[in-house]
Amino acid sequence: MEHVLGFDALLLARIQFGFTVAFHFIFPAFTIGLASYLAVLNALWLKTGNERFLRLFRYWIKIFAITFAMGVVSGIVMSYQFGTNWSVFSDKAGPVIGPLMAYEVLTAFFLEAGFLGIMLFGRDRVGPGLHMFACLMVAVGTAISATWILSVNSWMQTPQGHIIGENGQFLPEDWWAIIFNPSFPYRLAHALTAAYLTTALVVGGVAGWHYLRGHGHNRGVRIMFSMAMWMVAVVAPLQIFIGDQHGLNTLEHQPAKVMAMEGHFESHPDGAPLILFGIPDQDAQEMRYSIEIPKASSLILKHDLNAPLAGLDTIPRENQPPVAVVFWSFRVMVALGFAMLGLGVWSLISRWRGILHTDTWLHRAALVMGPTGFIAVTAGWITTEVGRQPFTVYNILRTADSVAPLDAPAVATSLVAFILVYFAVFGSGVYFLLRLMAHPPHQGETGVEQEVGPMRAAGTVPGTADPRTGAK
Amino acid sequence: MPIAEGVVFDLTFVWGFLIALAVLIYVVLDGFDLGLGMLFAVEPERRHRDVMMNSVAPVWDGNETWLVLGGGGLFAAFPLAYALILPALYAPIIAMLLALIFRGVAFEFRWRTERWRGVWDVAFIGGSAVAALSQGIALGGLLQGITIDKAARAYAGGWWDWLTPFSVTVGLAVMVGYMLLGATWLVMKTDGELQDRMRSRAWILGVATVAFIGVVSLWTPFLQEGYFVRWFAGTRILLAGLVGVAVLALAFLMFRALHVHRHDYWPFLLALAMFGLCFVGLGICMFPYIVPTEVTLWEAAAPYRAQLFMIIGAGILIPIILAYTAYAYWVFRGKVDPEAGYH
Numbered sequence: 128m129e130h131v132l133g134f135d136a137l138l139l140a141r142i143q144f145g146f147t148v149a150f151h152f153i154f155p156a157f158t159i160g161l162a163s164y165l166a167v168l169n170a171l172w173l174k175t176g177n178e179r180f181l182r183l184f185r186y187w188i189k190i191f192a193i194t195f196a197m198g199v200v201s202g203i204v205m206s207y208q209f210g211t212n213w214s215v216f217s218d219k220a221g222p223v224i225g226p227l228m229a230y231e232v233l234t235a236f237f238l239e240a241g242f243l244g245i246m247l248f249g250r251d252r253v254g255p256g257l258h259m260f261a262c263l264m265v266a267v268g269t270a271i272s273a274t275w276i277l278s279v280n281s282w283m284q285t286p287q288g289h290i291i292g293e294n295g296q297f298l299p300e301d302w303w304a305i306i307f308n309p310s311f312p313y314r315l316a317h318a319l320t321a322a323y324l325t326t327a328l329v330v331g332g333v334a335g336w337h338y339l340r341g342h343g344h345n346r347g348v349r350i351m352f353s354m355a356m357w358m359v360a361v362v363a364p365l366q367i368f369i370g371d372q373h374g375l376n377t378l379e380h381q382p383a384k385v386m387a388m389e390g391h392f393e394s395h396p397d398g399a400p401l402i403l404f405g406i407p408d409q410d411a412q413e414m415r416y417s418i419e420i421p422k423a424s425s426l427i428l429k430h431d432l433n434a435p436l437a438g439l440d441t442i443p444r445e446n447q448p449p450v451a452v453v454f455w456s457f458r459v460m461v462a463l464g465f466a467m468l469g470l471g472v473w474s475l476i477s478r479w480r481g482i483l484h485t486d487t488w489l490h491r492a493a494l495v496m497g498p499t500g501f502i503a504v505t506a507g508w509i510t511t512e513v514g515r516q517p518f519t520v521y522n523i524l525r526t527a528d529s530v531a532p533l534d535a536p537a538v539a540t541s542l543v544a545f546i547l548v549y550f551a552v553f554g555s556g557v558y559f560l561l562r563l564m565a566h567p568p569h570q571g572e573t574g575v576e577q578e579v580g581p582m583r584a585a586g587t588v589p590g591t592a593d594p595r596t597g598a599k
Numbered sequence: 600m601p602i603a604e605g606v607v608f609d610l611t612f613v614w615g616f617l618i619a620l621a622v623l624i625y626v627v628l629d630g631f632d633l634g635l636g637m638l639f640a641v642e643p644e645r646r647h648r649d650v651m652m653n654s655v656a657p658v659w660d661g662n663e664t665w666l667v668l669g670g671g672g673l674f675a676a677f678p679l680a681y682a683l684i685l686p687a688l689y690a691p692i693i694a695m696l697l698a699l700i701f702r703g704v705a706f707e708f709r710w711r712t713e714r715w716r717g718v719w720d721v722a723f724i725g726g727s728a729v730a731a732l733s734q735g736i737a738l739g740g741l742l743q744g745i746t747i748d749k750a751a752r753a754y755a756g757g758w759w760d761w762l763t764p765f766s767v768t769v770g771l772a773v774m775v776g777y778m779l780l781g782a783t784w785l786v787m788k789t790d791g792e793l794q795d796r797m798r799s800r801a802w803i804l805g806v807a808t809v810a811f812i813g814v815v816s817l818w819t820p821f822l823q824e825g826y827f828v829r830w831f832a833g834t835r836i837l838l839a840g841l842v843g844v845a846v847l848a849l850a851f852l853m854f855r856a857l858h859v860h861r862h863d864y865w866p867f868l869l870a871l872a873m874f875g876l877c878f879v880g881l882g883i884c885m886f887p888y889i890v891p892t893e894v895t896l897w898e899a900a901a902p903y904r905a906q907l908f909m910i911i912g913a914g915i916l917i918p919i920i921l922a923y924t925a926y927a928y929w930v931f932r933g934k935v936d937p938e939a940g941y942h
Contacts, residue, residue, distance in 0.1 A: 192707055193704075193707045193708075193711070196660075196703055196704055196706060196707045197704060199660055199663070199703060200699055200700040200703035200704060201700070202667075203663065203666065203667055203696060203699060204696045204700070206667050206670050206671055206674075207670050207685065207692055207696055209674060209681075210670070210673075210674065210681045210682060210684070210685030210686070210692075211685045211686060211689050211692055211693065214681075214682035214683070214685060214686045214753070214754065215682065215752075215753070217674060217678055217681050217682045217685075218678050218679050218681075218682035218752055219678075220678075221674055221675065221678025221679075221681060221682070221901060222675075222678060222901040222902050222904075222905040223905070225671070225674040225675025225676070225678055225681075225901065225905065226675045226901075226905050226908050226909045228671050228674065228675060229668070229671045229672055229674075229675040229676075229909050229912075229913075230909070230912055231671075232664065232667050232668045232671045232672075233668070233912055233913060233916040233917070233920065234912070234916060236664045236667055236668075237661065237664050237668075237916075237920045237923075237924070238923075239660075240660040240661035240663070240664045241661050241920070241923045241924050241926075241927050242923070242927070243660055243661075244656070244657030244658055244660070244661070244927050244930075244931065245657070245927060245930055247657070248656065248657045248931070249657070249930055249931070252930050252931070253930055292902070294752070295752075296678070296902075298902050298904070298905075299902065299904045299905050299908070300904070302904075302908050531682075531685075531686040531754070532686060532753050532754055532755070533686060533689065533758070534757070534758050536758075537689055537690070537758040541689070541690075541693045544693065544697060545693075545697070548697050548700060548701075552700055552701065552704055555704075555708060555715075556704060556707075556708065559707075559708060559711040559712070562711075563711075
């Protein structure tokens, strides 16, 4: 096989897929939650007539529009990359996962795209009721999209409901079993909750920034901080519980992944230790310099101090996932999860003491925690995807047998192009987002408009609209 | 069994038709977006560019979704074809995806910066042009045939195979055709000075489009023997001639609509009809192959259970999608107001 700088086409294709999907994932992780937040803000505005909610809606919808556009264009790349880089996988798994992805397009992408224009630009044209409906459809569309694609991903992790045909294709036998495969409900709950948590942290972080800049008197800042902190306080503990359940499900169906997450090279017949930190050495099949809590892993995974736990010594070397990556990405995710829990608890205490809007250290913490949702979802995604290796369809189809018959130079060229374009384009996008976030939401309606140029402003942000008629 | 025998309800045929339909809808809808993007290059004035972009801002995302349905549908209903065609057209497809990124984000980014607006305008023009060119090259690359190893179910050619004079010609043809769609769209959506200029451009682009259709149509039969037989044997020659005459008739009607009757929306509808005719011609040319002239629709088809599962959803959802897409267009109907704008 040809090589470019020591990389073969398989490794290059894997890097390319990992890079493009990791970038893509960041945007929906934010827009899923933000679409719902916008729908809530719009509903509150319609219900109360309180201008602050409309102002916040307008503030966040500009951020939403940019993020959504980046999610769309980076998502289209994914839908074609299955074919360009993973054609053997596509041919084999297409009959099973293709229809699920087609349903994603039909039930979610069109819904989002069809109503996005009305949500962004149509308030005056369709009236408040239909505009609210459009906001809801966009929010529902993002969640439906996540549902289908997570079903696809879960089927690759815990495949069932198919047979293998004479031509080597996976053939669907039972659609219900395929869609509701064993890891799907856990993965869906875990990923959707992560998206809402990520959004809450961003909103809280932006509010934290404005408190620190001396805008603590701004009602908009206060409202969004309070809403965000309620969300974090409720959702962070829920997410830890869901994550634990998801882990137990993984232990049942993909034990090798959990062994890698735990760093258990050896089997432990009477109680496995919880390895807090260590340096995994996969070649030697051992954990170096490990700091352990005896028997705690058995307690967490089996709810029994002395329960036996098998280790990677029961898995042939060629079927083991790369341990170091999984071990570390899992720790990053868990550590951030507990930091989010800490922020939630802290906010509850400050709220109870009546200092939610004046607790400067809480605001600093919220600002620091602002981007951590993105890091946590990426780390979690790396844990589950790398933990599935060396298979694309767990235990059935190997990654090495899934790749397209490509020349290494072709993949290397496209990989470099993707890296350059993504950093340039999405780097600019993030810059625009940060610049929008740097302004507090209180400038009054015209202020928010003027910042973005006359054409856009006049339609998106009508003067003082009456919530019940939509008339200017 | 093939529907040609006329009696059996054949899911594979239905899916072939649906995917062709999705691609056609994509081509005409994103076609005018991309064409408009290329026409940005010859409209340097800020206020005109703003109006042009505002005319598609609320709908471009929905338009592009048909591309995802085309690709996703091919993956789902004809996984073998998807696995053969995409590696064969690797470079133009990656180029198209990257170009669509620039084009797509430009819609949002150019309103966010004074200093860098020029850069995003160039990204909009370049992204639109490269996306159109790549799509045409991909079509040409498919039409001229791809090298496959049928037993291994895999693409067996090199990664420059797609680049030929023919594929580049089709690429240019698609660029010109998209610009015609864009110009006629703008005749419909704008007025005054901008509309007048688009009228004259539409006519030039119309003539160029017809010329390109002629060149590509005359060239295609000589690419593969199968095409030659299909076009010139038996009754298909009549059909082929009919398509040619119809294209010329449409061109004549378009001239009248543009310059004699000075219609606003007829030129756009006629340009759509022209694309529809080209699609019919393409269908005559390719059917029953999905990878000409190696793999038929039936050989590439997903199992019945997969096609059935999807057709239930598609049957219910596609009419609903068409309804709310039409509604979105209806909401933003009429001329773009250069003073207010709705972006």
